[in-house]
Amino acid sequence: MKYIFGPVPSRRLCRSLGVDLIPYKHCSFDCIYCQLGATVHKRAERQQFVETGEVIAELESALPCVEADYVTLSGSGEPTLCLGIGELIEGIKELTEIPVAVLTNSSLMSCAEVRKELLGADLVIPSVDAATQDVFERINRPCSGLRIEDILCGLEEFSYEYSGKLWIEVMMVRDINDSDDEIDKIASALTRIRCEKIQLNTVERPPAESFARALTQGALEKARRRFDDRAELIVASGIYQDADGSFHSPAGAGLGAPGIEADCGRVLELLKRRPCTVRDIAEGLDLNINEAAKFVGILKGEGLICAIRREGRAYFFANDGN
Ligand code: SF4
Numbered sequence: 001m002k003y004i005f006g007p008v009p010s011r012r013l014c015r016s017l018g019v020d021l022i023p024y025k026h027c028s029f030d031c032i033y034c035q036l037g038a039t040v041h042k043r044a045e046r047q048q049f050v051e052t053g054e055v056i057a058e059l060e061s062a063l064p065c066v067e068a069d070y071v072t073l074s075g076s077g078e079p080t081l082c083l084g085i086g087e088l089i090e091g092i093k094e095l096t097e098i099p100v101a102v103l104t105n106s107s108l109m110s111c112a113e114v115r116k117e118l119l120g121a122d123l124v125i126p127s128v129d130a131a132t133q134d135v136f137e138r139i140n141r142p143c144s145g146l147r148i149e150d151i152l153c154g155l156e157e158f159s160y161e162y163s164g165k166l167w168i169e170v171m172m173v174r175d176i177n178d179s180d181d182e183i184d185k186i187a188s189a190l191t192r193i194r195c196e197k198i199q200l201n202t203v204e205r206p207p208a209e210s211f212a213r214a215l216t217q218g219a220l221e222k223a224r225r226r227f228d229d230r231a232e233l234i235v236a237s238g239i240y241q242d243a244d245g246s247f248h249s250p251a252g253a254g255l256g257a258p259g260i261e262a263d264c265g266r267v268l269e270l271l272k273r274r275p276c277t278v279r280d281i282a283e284g285l286d287l288n289i290n291e292a293a294k295f296v297g298i299l300k301g302e303g304l305i306c307a308i309r310r311e312g313r314a315y316f317f318a319n320d321g322n
Pocket of ligand 1: 035
């Protein structure tokens with residue numbers, strides 16, 4: 001498969017069948033916390049990266065073999081850089097009843113054409129990590145000319161134009177955007193935006209820069225209290241906590257749950273897109289944890305993947321060129 005990967009375990013989207021529209025790390029940002037590493041092609045110009053018909057044909061053959069809670073446009077860069085994303089969303093909707101989600105860094109939300117193309121999605125998750133230009137530049141390292149105030153205005157407009165679900169993600173990074181002042185400014189900016197949820201996240205997977213460090217659970221909780229009651233905390237291990245304090249786990253993502261057959265190739269495809277623990281692989285591909293560990297051992301033995309430890313957990317990722 002050239003464009004489709006997963007399903008991958010997702011804390012919010014449960015089993016998310018990924019559609020990768022963008023060549024590796026073409027992005028308008030170079031976020032210090034990016035799990036994919038440094039941005040290789042930093043750009044804010046849109047381009048026709050894929051043929052819609054080819055992506056639809058791949059999905060048509062993949063969908064009967066997978067169980068997914070969302071078809072998610074995300075992957076190796078910023079999906080809204082892809083011209084024709086609206087046409088693709090329409091094509092997927094004609095193919096399946098599985099809801100379509102788009103993860104975006106929001107950078108092109110000031111562009112009316114991009115907003116219009118996203119209207120057909122069932123769920124859009126834009127990220128907003130800053131409310132001031134200085135913090136925006138330090139955390140997201142955007143292409144020159146991108147201004148956070150324009151992005152926030154675009155998001156505000158989109159929130160009134162769009163009738164699907166809108167969840168805003170805020171990635172909190174220690175000593176970068178976690179001051180009371182910046183949090184209050186982000187919280188205040190988001191009051192202008194009509195969204196269902198504000199999801200506070202922190203660095204969990206190995207980041208592009210070692211200085212991008214996670215907030216403690218206590219600091220995240222303290223930050224959440226500075227937002228309005230739409231805010232919720234996303235915590236590790238596939239469990240998320242709602243604003244009312246209740247915890248939820250991904251439906252059907254239990255270890256050993258019956259599901260699709262996996263092989264080393266599928267595990268490798270997953271690890272090309274994101275670093276994962278053995279548990280992530282097991283949950284995302286519906287494998288018993290021992291099977292997942294076995295495939296990881298084989299791929300590691302073949303030199304196709306390697307591991308990095310972070311906060312006591314081993315994350316596996318594909319070596320360059322695989
Ligand atoms: S985290 Fe997303 S927006 Fe940021 S550099 Fe990585 S791919 Fe781009």
